[in-house]
Amino acid sequence: xxxxxxxxxxxxxxxxxxxxxxxxxxxxxxxxxxxxxxxxxxxxxxxxxxxxxxxxxxxxxxxxxxxxxxxxxxxxxxxxxxxxxxxxxxxxxxxxxxxxxxxxxxxxxxxxxxxxxxxxxxxxxxxxxxxxxxxxxxxxxxxxxxxxxxxxxxxxxxxxxxxxxxxxxxxxxxxxxxxxxxxxxxxxxxxxxxxxxxxxxxxxxxxxxxxxxxxxxxxxxxxxxxxxxxxxxxxxxxxxxxxxxxxxx
Numbered sequence: 001x002x003x004x005x006x007x008x009x010x011x012x013x014x015x016x017x018x019x020x021x022x023x024x025x026x027x028x029x030x031x032x033x034x035x036x037x038x039x040x041x042x043x044x045x046x047x048x049x050x051x052x053x054x055x056x057x058x059x060x061x062x063x064x065x066x067x068x069x070x071x072x073x074x075x076x077x078x079x080x081x082x083x084x085x086x087x088x089x090x091x092x093x094x095x096x097x098x099x100x101x102x103x104x105x106x107x108x109x110x111x112x113x114x115x116x117x118x119x120x121x122x123x124x125x126x127x128x129x130x131x132x133x134x135x136x137x138x139x140x141x142x143x144x145x146x147x148x149x150x151x152x153x154x155x156x157x158x159x160x161x162x163x164x165x166x167x168x169x170x171x172x173x174x175x176x177x178x179x180x181x182x183x184x185x186x187x188x189x190x191x192x193x194x195x196x197x198x199x200x201x202x203x204x205x206x207x208x209x210x211x212x213x214x215x216x217x218x219x220x221x222x223x224x225x226x227x228x229x230x231x232x233x234x235x236x237x238x239x240x241x242x243x244x245x246x247x248x249x
Contacts, residue, residue, distance in 0.1 A: 002084065002087055002096045002098050002099070002100050002119065002130070002131060002134045007080075007101060008068075008069070008072050008077060009060075010055060010101040010103075010118070010120075011068070011072060011076060011077070011101065011102075011103055012060070012065060012068045012072075013054040013055055013057065013060060014051065014054055014055075014101070014103035014105045014106060014120060015064070015068045015071075015103065015105055016045055016046045016048070016054065016060070016061070016064065017046065017048050017051065017054040017105060018030040018031060018034075018103070018104075018105025018106075019031060019034065019041060019042065019043065019045060019064070020043075020044070020045065020046050020047070020048060021043075022049060023048070023049050023050060023051075025050060025051050025106055025107060025111045025120075026105055026106060026107070027104065027105055027106055027107050027122055030104065030105045038067070042063060042064050045061045045063060045064065046060075046061065050111075050113075051106070051111040051112075051113050051118075051120045052111075052112075052113040052114065052115050052116070055101075055113045055115070055116040055118055055120065056113070056115040056116050076102075076103075076104060079102040079104075079123060080100060080101060080102040083100065083102055083121065083125065083127060083130060084100055086127035087100070087127045087130055087131050089127070090127055090128065090131060090172060090175075091169070091172060092131060092164065092167065092168060092172060093167045093168070093169075094131070094135065094163075094164050094167050094168075096131060096134035096135060097117065097134075098117050098118060098119050098133075098134035098137050099116070099117060099118045099119070100118070100119050100120075100121070100130065100134075101118055101119075101120045101121075102120075102121050102122070102123065102125070103120060103121075103122065103123075104122060104123045105122070106120055106121060106122035107122050108121070108122045108123075108124055108125050108126075108183070109122075109125070109129065109183060109184075110125060110129055110130050110132075110133035111133075112133055112136060112137050112140060112153070112156070113137075114137055114138060114140070114141060117137065119133040119134050119137060121133070126179050126183070128175055128176045128179045128180075129179055129180070129183060129184070132157065132160050132161065132164065132176065132180070133157075133160075135160040135163055135164055136156045136157050136159070136160035139155075139156035139159045139160060140152045140153055140155075140156040142240065142243065143155060143156070143206070143240065144204060144206075146204075147200065147201075147204065148200070150197075151196075151197045151200050151201065154184075154197045155197065155201055155206075155238050155240075157180075157184050158184075158232065158233070158237070158238035159238045159239055159240070161176070161180060161229070161232075161233040161238075162232075162233045162234075162235075162236045162237070162238060162239050164176070165230075165233045165234055173230075177226045177229055177230055178226060180229060181224050181225070181226045181229055182224075185221055185224050185229070186222075187224070188222065188223060188224060191222035191223070194218065194221050194222045195218050195222060198214060198217065198218050198221075199218075201238070202214055205241060206240045206241055207237065207238070207240075207241065208236075208239070208240075208241040208242075209235070209237055213235070213237070216228070217231075217232050217237055220232075
């Protein structure tokens with residue numbers, strides 16, 4: 001399973017990323033909360049745009065460390081341990097070579113930081129999705145660089161689902177399917193996003209699926225049907241054509 005990594009240094013880096021703003025991985029309300037907690041919030045301390053950049057950076061300013069240490073001591077430092085225990089309690093028969101860091105600066109959907117082999121999550125992230133993020137960590141980089149980042153990220157999550165499906169007990173798989181359907185699939189009013197991702201992958205000849213199955217999958221996943229997600233994972237719908245799956249245990 002994922003190895004817990006309760007590390008104040010990593011938490012501080014994500015705090016600075018949250019203050020910087022401009023990152024799609026940051027919780028929009030984090031900076032607003034900071035502005036309510038203190039009179040002056042330092043800005044422009046870092047130029048990082050992603051969690052991966054923040055965790056891998058070699059030059060980290062210390063000018064806001066005292067404030068962060070106060071927040072960390074007031075409870076943020078225990079969140080990673082709690083979530084790690086919840087992940088272990090899932091009982092997945094899957095080996096995940098990844099560290100875990102929790103930060104309230106991040107959104108609930110896990111952020112993948114392959115440079116430091118870390119899954120970074122926000123407060124309240126579901127244990128199932130944190131664990132699935134550990135499986136997806138290396139998959140995004142195996143898609144062609146020309147693909148849009150959001151399509152690669154979505155496809156990596158779906159590929160990870162195919163990898164873990166045969167290794168999970170039925171109740172664990174049911175829980176993961178429910179959570180993934182709710183949080184990884186676009187809501188129904190944004191079905192066009194799902195269709196876009198699938199069609200981009202199809203045009204790039206990455207889907208080893210007949211046209212009818214592609215159409216059925218778009219229709220089913222667009223309506224957020226857990227049974228269609230299960231079928232896609234079982235069939236390896238999102239596993240790129242000709243790929244060699246990495247081990248999961």
